[in-house]
Amino acid sequence: MRDLFDVGGGGEPTKGKSPLADRMRPRSLEEFVGQKHILGEGKLLRKLIETDSLGSLILWGPPGSGKTTLGKVIAGATRARFVFFSAILSGVKEIREIVREAEEEWKYRKARTLLFVDEIHRFSKSQQDAFLPYVESGLLTVVGATTENPSFEVIAPLLSRCTVLTLFPLARDELQEILSRALVDQARGLGRGRLSIAPEALAFIAEHSAGDARVALNTLETASHLAGEHPIDLVTAREALQKKPLLYDKGGEEHYNVISAFIKSLRGSDPDGALYWLARMLEGGEDPIFIIRRMVIMASEDIGNADPRGLQMALAALQGFQLVGMPEGRIILAQAVVYLATAPKSNASYVGIDAALAEVRHSGPLPVPLHVRNAPTKLMKELGYGKGYKYAHSFTGGYVPQDYLPEALAGKQFYKPTKHGYEKSIGERMELLKRPPAEGDEG
Numbered sequence: 001m002r003d004l005f006d007v008g009g010g011g012e013p014t015k016g017k018s019p020l021a022d023r024m025r026p027r028s029l030e031e032f033v034g035q036k037h038i039l040g041e042g043k044l045l046r047k048l049i050e051t052d053s054l055g056s057l058i059l060w061g062p063p064g065s066g067k068t069t070l071g072k073v074i075a076g077a078t079r080a081r082f083v084f085f086s087a088i089l090s091g092v093k094e095i096r097e098i099v100r101e102a103e104e105e106w107k108y109r110k111a112r113t114l115l116f117v118d119e120i121h122r123f124s125k126s127q128q129d130a131f132l133p134y135v136e137s138g139l140l141t142v143v144g145a146t147t148e149n150p151s152f153e154v155i156a157p158l159l160s161r162c163t164v165l166t167l168f169p170l171a172r173d174e175l176q177e178i179l180s181r182a183l184v185d186q187a188r189g190l191g192r193g194r195l196s197i198a199p200e201a202l203a204f205i206a207e208h209s210a211g212d213a214r215v216a217l218n219t220l221e222t223a224s225h226l227a228g229e230h231p232i233d234l235v236t237a238r239e240a241l242q243k244k245p246l247l248y249d250k251g252g253e254e255h256y257n258v259i260s261a262f263i264k265s266l267r268g269s270d271p272d273g274a275l276y277w278l279a280r281m282l283e284g285g286e287d288p289i290f291i292i293r294r295m296v297i298m299a300s301e302d303i304g305n306a307d308p309r310g311l312q313m314a315l316a317a318l319q320g321f322q323l324v325g326m327p328e329g330r331i332i333l334a335q336a337v338v339y340l341a342t343a344p345k346s347n348a349s350y351v352g353i354d355a356a357l358a359e360v361r362h363s364g365p366l367p368v369p370l371h372v373r374n375a376p377t378k379l380m381k382e383l384g385y386g387k388g389y390k391y392a393h394s395f396t397g398g399y400v401p402q403d404y405l406p407e408a409l410a411g412k413q414f415y416k417p418t419k420h421g422y423e424k425s426i427g428e429r430m431e432l433l434k435r436p437p438a439e440g441d442e443g
Helices: 044-050 067-077 092-109 125-137 172-184 199-207 213-227 234-241 253-267 271-283 288-306 309-324 329-342 348-363 378-382 422-433
Strands: 057-060 081-086 113-118 140-146 163-166
Touching: 044 067, 044 163, 057 067, 067 081, 067 113, 067 140, 081 092, 092 113, 092 125, 092 140, 125 140, 172 199, 172 213, 199 213, 199 234, 213 234, 253 271, 253 288, 253 329, 271 288, 271 329, 288 309, 288 329, 288 348, 288 422, 309 329
Parallel strands: 057 140, 057 163, 081 113, 113 140
Antiparallel strands: none
8 A cells, every 4th residue: 555655646657747736736835836825924723733733624715726736735845754645546444544553653653644625525524534533633634635525525524624725726937937937947847958939838737727736837837838939929829728628517516606696696686796707617628408497587586667578588598598508599598698687676575475484384274264255155255254345356457455375374464566667557556556546436
C-alpha cells in the first residue's frame, strides 16, 4: 500500500514527464497563490499550519482552486505523519489499515496521523462512518477535499467534527502570476525553453480558465507545444484553450445555484440576467423541460394575476418547445423568459393559498355553513341545508353579498390583490363589490 499513501496520491510517474500543472504545484505556503481569506497573514488556516495545531478540516472549492495542493503544503509543514487517501481508489479495507498503522505510530512513537482524503464527497455513508470514532478520539486528523457542498455530501456527525473552509476560483491576476512563474521557472516550468508570450495571450488564458489553475497551466503547456520556437500569440492561446466545459453539474450544488439565479432574475424583472442564466443552463446540458417547468411555477408564484398571460406564455413555451426541439427551441425559451421577466409581479395568489392552508391546519375541519350546503334530499332540506342561499345570477351584475366561509372565519381575507398590472383591476372590482347593493337589484 506504499504508493496509496504517497503524498502525490499515486507515486512517481513511470514514463515521461509529469504535466506542467503537477510540476508547478506550490511546495510551501510562500509559493501558494490565492485563497488569502484563509492563508493571508494572521488568517485561520495559516495560523493552524504554522502552529502545528491543525484539527480536522474540509476544504470545499471548485476544481483548480488549490485543495490538493494545500494538502501537500500541510504535509510538508506539519510534524504529523501524513497519509494521502483517494476516495475514488480506496474503501473501508484501506481505512482499517490506516487506522492500524496510526495506532502503532501513536503507541510506539507518539506520532499523530494526518489523513488527507481527496474527493471525500465520493465516500459512501458507511465509509464516512468508519472514520468517525478515530476522528472523535483524535487518532486521525482528517483533511477532506471536495468540489461538492459538504452539507449535501458529508454525513452530519463527520461534518460537525470538521471545520469547513471554502476556497474560491482564482482571480485573473492570481492566474497570471501562476502562469508567469511557470514561464520562467527553469527547474519545474518552461524556463529552459526561454519561451515568450504576448501580454494579450497571457491575459486571455487567465481570463478564460474559469479560475482554475490546472486549466490555465495545461493551456499554457499546450500553447508552448503549438508555438514551438515562436512566441505564444493570441491565436495560439485561443487554439490551445479550445472550448472548456462549463462548471455545471446537473446533480450537484451548481445546478441549484444556477437555477436559483435564473428564477431570482425572473422575479427581479431582469431580462438580461434571466437570459444569461438560461444560456448557462442550456450550454451546460440542462434539460430544457426542467427549465420550463420552473418557469411555469414562477409564472403563478411570482406573476400570478398581475398578468394572467404569464402562465399562458410559460405553457405555450412548453408546447412550442416540444413541437420544434433544439436548437430552434432556444428562441421560444428566450421569448418566454423575456416576457416573464418584464411582466408585472404579484405573489398574492401564492401567499393566499399558503395562508388558507395554515388556517385549515390551525382550525381544523370547520363546518360548512348551512346556506351553502347542497340539499339533494328531503331530509337535508328539512335540516336547513341550502336555506337562505342567494343565487348570484339572480342579482344585477351577477353578484350579491353573502358569507361563504365557516362562521368562525367570517370576514377572513386570504387573497389580497396588489396594485400591479391586471391585479389592480381585480382589487378595484373587489372593492366595488363590497359596496352596499342598490334597492331592487334582485332579479
